[in-house]
Amino acid sequence: MNLWQSLSTSWQFWAFLSALAAALTAVFAKQGVKGIPPDVATFVRTVVILLFVSVMLYLSSQFGVLKSLSRRAIAFLVLSGLATGASWICYFRALDLGKAAQVASVDKLSVVLVAIIAMIFLKERLSPISLTGIGLITLGTVLVASGK
Structure with missing residues (x-):
């Protein structure tokens, strides 16, 4: 291939x-x-x-x-x-x-929301490492969005 x-x-x-x-x-x-x-x-x-x-x-x-x-x-x-x-x-x-970077960062919280909604409604399971990643995305969003 x-x-x-x-x-x-x-x-x-x-x-x-x-x-x-x-x-x-x-x-x-x-x-x-x-x-x-x-x-x-x-x-x-x-x-x-x-x-x-x-x-x-x-x-x-x-x-x-x-x-x-x-x-x-x-x-x-x-x-x-x-x-x-x-x-x-x-x-x-x-x-x-x-600001574009701040707006895009908060918009990417959709990744976190998809994970949560998929777990609840689609019965998808996330590994501990994936859950850690979701937490880091959330933290990163907060840090980028709060920057002046």
């Missing part, structure tokens, strides 16, 4: 790219919300994402999959979309008011 095949099937690789894209999102968004209402910025971002993903579906011939989605999948994806929309609106408002 070559390097690209190995990377493209690695969740760690895609998660790192996601983190890198999220970091760029914060920096670009901080510049983008200057002088415009955060809700307008969120709308523009959402339109760009819709177009980007539509092109990706077209290029990968995945539009047909939409017909086969179950009602359950659709319901949870709608809920996820509503949560994403709420997150983005709140995120852009926070960026408009605060």
Whole structure:
């Protein structure tokens, strides 16, 4: 297996790219919300994402999959979309008011909240080392967010 095949099937690789894209999102968004209402910025971002993903579906011939989605999948994806929309609106408002590093740090408390919610509702178990990591993320968030 070559390097690209190995990377493209690695969740760690895609998660790192996601983190890198999220970091760029914060920096670009901080510049983008200057002088415009955060809700307008969120709308523009959402339109760009819709177009980007539509092109990706077209290029990968995945539009047909939409017909086969179950009602359950659709319901949870709608809920996820509503949560994403709420997150983005709140995120852009926070960026408009605060420093990008501090806002992004608090936003990443989502990692801690996902772990807690997954333990409660999805019955996922975390190892002691993972729980230590969650604690350190929480501590790191507090330290970055409280910096002046």
